[in-house]
Amino acid sequence: MGRYNLVLCGLLCKNEAHCLASSLTRTDLTCRLHKNLISSEVVDSDATLVYQNEETQTTTVTNLMTTERTFTTTELMSEKITSTIKSTTAEAVVVWPAGTYSLMKPAVGCPGNDVTWLEGSRYYDTEDDQRNNGYVVSTSMSVVQDQYSNIRVHFCTKATTSGSESDWPAGNYCILKYTTCPTGFTEGYISWDDEDTQNANEKSGTVPSGVYNTDTLIYYCCRNDGSDVAEIRLPIGNPFYLLRYTGLCQKVKSMSMSEETITWECQDGGVKNVGVVKPYEDGFAENIKLHFCYYN
DSSP, X not given: OOEEEEEOOSOOOOSTTOOOGGGOOSSOEEEXXXXXXXXXXXXXXXXXXXXXXXXXXXXXXXXXXXXXXXXXXXXXXEEEEOSSOOOOOOOOOOOOOSSXXXXXXXXXXXXXXTOOOEEEEEXXXXXXXXXXXXXXXXXXXXXXXXXXXXXXXXXXXXXXXXXXXOOOOSSEEEEEEBSBOOTTOEEEEEEEOOOOTTOOOEEEEXXXXXXXXXXXXXXXXXXXXXXXXXXXXXXXXXXXXXXXXXXXXXXXXXXXXXXXXXXXXXXXXXXXXXXXXXXXXXXSTTOEXXXXXXXX
């Protein structure tokens, strides 16, 4: 049996359990308590609790001798109601969506949130002459550019899925493919024409689906079935990355966002090889420049 506790401090509140101060007396206090799915009447020796409908209850308290009253209802719920009565709504816990996929790794680590992320990295041996590699100085990504201007990036991969997970929300964004694209996404790719001379490309750990040899090809999963300005819901416990697609960075509910870029200087005279479907890419000539959306 549920219980309601009312702490009487001589204050009245408005809306959702607040009374008008002008009507407060020491012998008469009326509060409106908003609760769902209640439609019964409870009479107590010191108070009368009338449930007017499923959303509104009116309580008239005629005895303020004590500072706390307990009202028992037939509902299986328990709540403490004080002089500043708050209406709280618990949002459903958001977990990482269904499917297998990879994300760029933030500098603070993989997103967590009850997922066992597998980690890996790719070292790009980029063009040796007139290097124009670079990434934003304020990047929050786990990325390193060495003394030779070559670039190493790190990945977080969700390699398993379960039937209890929800699909990814509609929107305008890309993730990295691992095995297959999740429901709602279309597959695409980008190929890097890496350095031809004494190529030192390297991969380690678990990496996105692709081809990793003296050149690099990575597959992506992209979708454009929603607006980039309409907030989507994803786990907010830890920072993470998405990629821009055909619009701006996708807005995510309750997360701040910043845009970051990485530019890879590909083999001089090489041919840029990108799929029709691909993350937003605007590198000059044969170079690759990608735009990453960081959520914190």
